[in-house]
Amino acid sequence: QLQLQESGPGLVKPSETLSLTCTVSGGSITSNTYYWGWVRQPPGKGLEWIGSIYYDGSTYYNPSLKSRVNISVDTSKNQFSLKLNSVTAADTAVYFCASRTWIQLWLDYWGQGTLVIVSS
Amino acid sequence: EIVLTQSPGTLSLSPGERATLSCRASQSVSSSCLAWYQQKPGQAPRLLIFGASSRASGIPDRFSGSGSGTDFTLTISRLEPEDFAMYYCQQCVGSPPIFTFGPGTKVDIK
Numbered sequence: 574q575l576q577l578q579e580s581g582p583g584l585v586k587p588s589e590t591l592s593l594t595c596t597v598s599g600g601s602i603t604s605n606t607y608y609w610g611w612v613r614q615p616p617g618k619g620l621e622w623i624g625s626i627y628y629d630g631s632t633y634y635n636p637s638l639k640s641r642v643n644i645s646v647d648t649s650k651n652q653f654s655l656k657l658n659s660v661t662a663a664d665t666a667v668y669f670c671a672s673r674t675w676i677q678l679w680l681d682y683w684g685q686g687t688l689v690i691v692s693s
Numbered sequence: 694e695i696v697l698t699q700s701p702g703t704l705s706l707s708p709g710e711r712a713t714l715s716c717r718a719s720q721s722v723s724s725s726c727l728a729w730y731q732q733k734p735g736q737a738p739r740l741l742i743f744g745a746s747s748r749a750s751g752i753p754d755r756f757s758g759s760g761s762g763t764d765f766t767l768t769i770s771r772l773e774p775e776d777f778a779m780y781y782c783q784q785c786v787g788s789p790p791i792f793t794f795g796p797g798t799k800v801d802i803k
Contacts, residue, residue, distance in 0.1 A: 608789070612738075620730075620738065620781055622792035633789050669737055678785050679728035680792070681749065683737035 575599045575607070577670045577684035585664075585691050591657040594647075595670030595684055602651045603628050608673050609653045611644065612680070613666040621666075626653060627675070660691045695720050697782055697795035705803040712769040714798045716782035721762045726785040729758055729767045732797075733778045741780075742767060769800075777802050 581593035593611075600607065610625030624634035626644045634642050643656045657664060670684040696719040706712055716727070724745035730738035740749040742758035745765055755770040769776055782795040 619796045620783075620794040622794070625789070627789075631789075633791070635791065671737075677743070678723075678726045678790055679740055679743040679783065680730075680738075681740045681743075683739075686737055 575682040579670050579684045579687040585660055586693050587661055591660050593655045593668055594652050597651050602646055603648050610671050611655045612669045612671050615666045662691050665691045699795040699798045703799045705801055707803045708772050710772050712772055712800055714767040714780055716765040716795050718763045722784045724761050727765050728783045730781045731778050
């Protein structure tokens with residue numbers, strides 16, 4: 574059973590880069606079975622899919638965030654990471670890492686989420 | 694861009710009652726791409742239904758999904774106290790898929 578756990582700073586200054594890591598247990602980050610991704614949720618609001626990465630390094634992103642997002646994999650640590658640059662207060666949200674089996678079209682494994690506040 | 698609309702925004706019901714939640718897409722959506730999630734405060738979303746009508750592992754049979762095209766429904770046949778939560782529908786488009794979520798329906802206790 575896959576388990577995902579987010580980590581990273583809870584406070585980021587405007588215009589800086591938000592960086593989060595998701596540690597995977599119960600499965601290998603290099604497996605061709607899963608897509609690894611991120612979803613966020615501003616306080617009191619709905620869910621927004623950010624993007625995903627496959628074991629071969631291929632990435633695909635929400636068009637609305639594509640210019641500011643990078644998702645990468647660290648195979649040595651069984652982790653994947655999110656970087657979102659030029660953040661504003663609108664990027665304040667709970668960030669979830671989430672994964673899906675490659676053939677499936679839904680997200681069946683989720684981390685518990687981590688709140689990131691963008692403020693000076 | 695396909696936009697999902699969920700109605701009602703809030704559904705106030707009593708335990709034991711039937712809940713019917715709607716998810717409407719601005720264009721036809723593949724049923725294989727339609728999923729429902731439950732989210733409780735402070736928790737991650739939990740997958741309930743995938744492929745519009747298949748229950749995820751461990752999901753009680755009081756939860757059912759139906760629909761096709763642009764209109765999808767999540768039904769909770771008899772509400773249990775633990776079912777009062779937010780519910781989101783999700784669709785996807787393209788390959789690899791881009792995911793979008795509806796704005797959610799809150800089921801609260803009347």
